[in-house]
Amino acid sequence: MERLEYRKLIKVLEQVAAAGQGDLYPVLAEALAVHLGWIDAFVAENPAYLAPGGGDDGEEQYLTRFRPDFVEEYVERWRWANPFASHDGVAHLTRHGVATLGRLRQGASGPERDFADMFLRRHGIDDMLKIVIRSPVTGAVSTLGVPFDGARRAIEPGDRLMAVTLAPLLSPYFGAAR
Template sequence: MTSAPRPRAAAHAVVSVPGTPRRLPDGEPLPPEDYRRLFGVFEAVDRAPDLAAFRERLLRALEEWFGYSTIAVLHGPTVGDALLDGRGIKSGYSRAFLDEYARRWIGADPFMTGHAHRLLAERGVVTLRELRPESVPEQREYVELFLRPNGIHDKVSMIIDAGAEGCFYVGVVVRGAQVVGARDVAVMRALRRQLAPTAEAVLAADRATAAACRDLGLTAREREVAALAAQGMTNQQIAGRLFIGVGTVKKHLTRALAKTGAASRTQLAVRWRQL
């Protein structure tokens, strides 16, 4: 299929009209440019050869087609597992932001609650405003004292159901604009349905790869680093995606090379495709 021309994503990625984003009524068609965004993202990930490539391509496609710049793509057996200790990649966050979040605010994050997890499981796509953080004192402080000073007024999260294999959690921070646009919410609802079969296949294949990696003695983090290195990413790029230090990347990569018997990144990439 030939890719459609890229629209100007930032032009309609978010709107600044106050209020809660509405869900488009059943049967109401999306504008043609939103279908181009939907198919653009789907085409980007449809032929991803493995989990690492799927995550990276999904993140980049959301950057390109939606104009988002701060994204987390995580996965785990359940929504809660994916959020609390799931594996994945991020972009657009500063180290200082993440350190302060982990030190002070993670317990007040509305998306970390059982209520949010149930809504995500039920609706598939949920915005920060839909969780009404202003009604809970600690959540209101989280928004007013942490998010807003960092230019964050709304956030949208999406769950891609991968059946028995688990799920993907995709969290997108919206900086500057007051509200996530209804059109973005509608496209993401359609997108998660389209991506579900691919997500299930990718996680099933990764489960088999994980078994092979355990036989080689690779830890979960060594496997993540090796998978990204096999894609051709530099140590600096891997550190940015996993939010770990470059020195930590070098340590994990050195161990992965030794355990797989690869003498170079090129050999590692070849052997990785054979797992």
């Protein structure tokens, strides 16, 4: 990783470390947008597909700036067609801690391709980077999702490296009282 990339990473972490109780998500979203160009990043707390047992326990929560109708449509219609929730997606996220929609789409089922083509593209999302963050205190799993609009910004190799580096550094801030 280049020196400039480390500086960006440190700036994100400094802002997150300074966040007040309950302000983690808005501070993180702003820091990612300003320093990494990761606009509209969102957090899924306790994603059912990564939870032990993988069941739909109803505790999945979303911290996002997306419109409420987007989140509602996702939960009601697309949640289980999400390629990140597929067997391959879960295996990739569990093994590597990071996955991209572009990679998972290659082996996607019909409903999973529909998720990308009919749902995400309709909302201006061409690709997505998903990062697994595990709380060292509680063991809870969250994911950080970063949507990309290919016309404005595509996922680059440096984004994946940044994601792999960032995940363990963010983990102390998730699921723990500070």
